[in-house]
Amino acid sequence: MTDTLHCEQVPLPDLAAAYGTPLYVYSTQALTDALGHYQHAFAALNPLICYAVKANGNLSILRHFARLGCGFDIVSGGELARVLAAGGSAAKTIFSGVGKSVAEIEYALQQGVLCFNVESLPELDRINAVAARLGKTAPISLRINPDVDAQTHPYISTGLKANKFGIAFADALAAYQHAASLPHLRITGIDCHIGSQLTNLSPLVEALERLLVLVDTLAAQGIALQHIDIGGGVGIVYDNEEVPDLAAYAQAVAERLAGRKLKLMLEPGRSLVGNAGLLLTQVEFIKHGEEKDFVIVDAAMNDLLRPSLYDAHHRIEPVQQKAIAPICADVVGPICETGDFLGKARTLAVEPGDLLAIHSAGAYTASMASNYNTRPRAAEVLVHGHQHRLIRERETVAQLLAGEQACLAD
Numbered sequence: 001m002t003d004t005l006h007c008e009q010v011p012l013p014d015l016a017a018a019y020g021t022p023l024y025v026y027s028t029q030a031l032t033d034a035l036g037h038y039q040h041a042f043a044a045l046n047p048l049i050c051y052a053v054k055a056n057g058n059l060s061i062l063r064h065f066a067r068l069g070c071g072f073d074i075v076s077g078g079e080l081a082r083v084l085a086a087g088g089s090a091a092k093t094i095f096s097g098v099g100k101s102v103a104e105i106e107y108a109l110q111q112g113v114l115c116f117n118v119e120s121l122p123e124l125d126r127i128n129a130v131a132a133r134l135g136k137t138a139p140i141s142l143r144i145n146p147d148v149d150a151q152t153h154p155y156i157s158t159g160l161k162a163n164k165f166g167i168a169f170a171d172a173l174a175a176y177q178h179a180a181s182l183p184h185l186r187i188t189g190i191d192c193h194i195g196s197q198l199t200n201l202s203p204l205v206e207a208l209e210r211l212l213v214l215v216d217t218l219a220a221q222g223i224a225l226q227h228i229d230i231g232g233g234v235g236i237v238y239d240n241e242e243v244p245d246l247a248a249y250a251q252a253v254a255e256r257l258a259g260r261k262l263k264l265m266l267e268p269g270r271s272l273v274g275n276a277g278l279l280l281t282q283v284e285f286i287k288h289g290e291e292k293d294f295v296i297v298d299a300a301m302n303d304l305l306r307p308s309l310y311d312a313h314h315r316i317e318p319v320q321q322k323a324i325a326p327i328c329a330d331v332v333g334p335i336c337e338t339g340d341f342l343g344k345a346r347t348l349a350v351e352p353g354d355l356l357a358i359h360s361a362g363a364y365t366a367s368m369a370s371n372y373n374t375r376p377r378a379a380e381v382l383v384h385g386h387q388h389r390l391i392r393e394r395e396t397v398a399q400l401l402a403g404e405q406a407c408l409a410d
């Protein structure tokens with residue numbers, strides 16, 4: 001045994017011994033640094049950075065970002081409840097999503113969210129009706145679908161005509177005019193979001209330029225906007241991707257917003273948490289199949305869905321380097337699905353009982369976990385220097401069954 005992987009100053013085997021596996025491990029410093037990169041790159045524009053809660057809604061992570069000055073981007077009443085429970089401010093929270101329910105709109109209005117990012121005409125009418133019933137005025141921004149190809153996985157591309165998101169560019173002026181005619185709405189801004197894991201800046205810049213054309217058209221019609229929200233963040237390195245440079249992005253945005261009185265808002269998720277986390281898992285068995293070998297681990301697609309859902313690549317590394325012969329194998333979990341894989345054809349020098357670190361697991365990992373195969377949700381731990389603290393307990397089977405047992409008829 002030589003090198004042992006650490007999270008900050010803590011050896012990963014210590015965390016596995018203390019909390020068991022599978023285990024999500026996050027670095028406080030990496031969270032702070034990732035946010036710092038945005039704050040630094042965009043400093044001259046003084047933006048409101050609204051962390052996209054869907055990437056990782058753990059309360060301790062939300063609290064950390066709230067204390068560092070973040071606002072939040074939410075897509076459900078549940079996420080708003082998380083933000084509030086973590087000490088975040090509703091007044092710095094924007095509510096996105098195509099299917100906001102009456103109950104969610106009511107809750108968000110009562111809590112006083114910064115604005116609703118509205119995605120359709122019926123949603124405008126619904127928000128107006130709820131606001132009228134509550135005797136309130138709802139701040140709204142229209143999410144415009146700029147029909148720009150984000151050049152990402154089709155499941156996470158959101159800014160094309162064929163996608164369900166946003167109001168078509170061609171319909172935008174009429175939608176704003178309709179919003180302006182509704183007495184319980186107050187138009188505050190415009191936004192777009194074209195997709196996630198973006199490895200190229202040009203679609204982001206193109207979308208911004210399209211939005212600014214609309215801003216000018218609206219101004220000419222007497223509809224003045226106060227803010228522009230340019231959507232999610234840039235992609236992250238999972239393997240060896242080239243990812244956009246934040247300073248170059250900020251510069252491109254600054255050039256295009258120069259001379260305009262528009263407050264800038266951003267909704268990054270993945271790039272604030274993705275590489276601040278890993279999933280720690282233990283090898284159960286090594287199975288030599290007829291066609292290939294399998295490293296069977298105690299984490300599965302219910303803990304990390306991205307490989308199964310998007311064929312996503314996450315780097316997988318033994319926690320302790322061993323001088324044994326490596327094998328080439330698929331890294332798979334115990335779930336009864338052939339699609340339950342965490343990595344394919346990986347070369348690994350491992351034995352049963354060894355720990356593996358699955359990297360880039362801070363975003364869209366714990367937040368997309370499920371109980372499939374009645375697997376309890378894994379614990380989450382936050383590391384800070386030499387210290388570590390549990391930020392979500394491992395679920396028990398008893399907790400998992402409780403809700404159903406309470407409804408069991410004789």
Ligand SMILES: Cc1ncc(COP(=O)(O)O)c(C=O)c1O
Nearest residue numbers: 052196197232233267268269270
């Ligand atoms: C509306 C909205 N905002 C923000 C985000 C966060 O995007 P990302 O994690 O790529 O920064 C998403 C996810 O793609 C989203 O749908």
Ligand SMILES: N[C@@H](CCCC[NH3+])C(=O)O
Nearest residue numbers: 054156196197306363364
């Ligand atoms: N869940 C996706 C990102 C979704 C972005 C939400 N609009 C992923 O893991 O890459």
